[in-house]
Amino acid sequence: QQQVKQSPQSLIVQKGGISIINCAYENTAFDYFPWYQQFPGKGPALLIAIRPDVSEKKEGRFTISFNKSAKQFSLHIMDSQPGDSATYFCAAIDNDYKLSFGAGTTVTVRA
């Protein structure tokens, strides 16, 4: 029973296109929402993170949108590049420092 629901499981996008990954949660104790990027055979690495009092955060081509009332948040990858091909995980941290992950989305960017 995943505490953070993530979709889609995989997506394919053309170079220059937009990749969108969605996540939802129920636990109102979650207070910080990071996104991680993972390449095959490697550990995940932090990409971007947001607090629930912020509705949007942008870092380069990566943007998080956050809807606190709906308990949903999403990652947008603008101008997708082949080097962005990886698995992306949304995550959430509660006030006991428990870090829970979504199931992951495998993004493939076609040149």
Next chain:
Amino acid sequence: DGGITQSPKYLFRKEGQNVTLSCEQNLNHDAMYWYRQDPGQGLRLIYYSQIVNDFQKGDIAEGYSVSREKKESFPLTVTSAQKNPTAFYLCASSMGGMNTEAFFGQGTRLTVV
């Protein structure tokens, strides 16, 4: 060179044997975590520790045990009670407060033979 180190990278275990995975960090982080990664299921939390000599069960703790005797070390033992132990295991650490980044090791791939 600061970081989090997992060893070994690959591990083979016979059925019925216990095996211990090592995780060491020199980042002076308070919190440490163990995750299991299976295809299509993302990262599932096994155990986590906020401070030395204290740890909590995650979502899939059955068949696993941990210890936190030192701040820099958080070994995971996969016991014979774990019925399906073949997986990729990831260790992470963070400063432990809210809004802090978790750093991951490179993982240990455990295979039961």
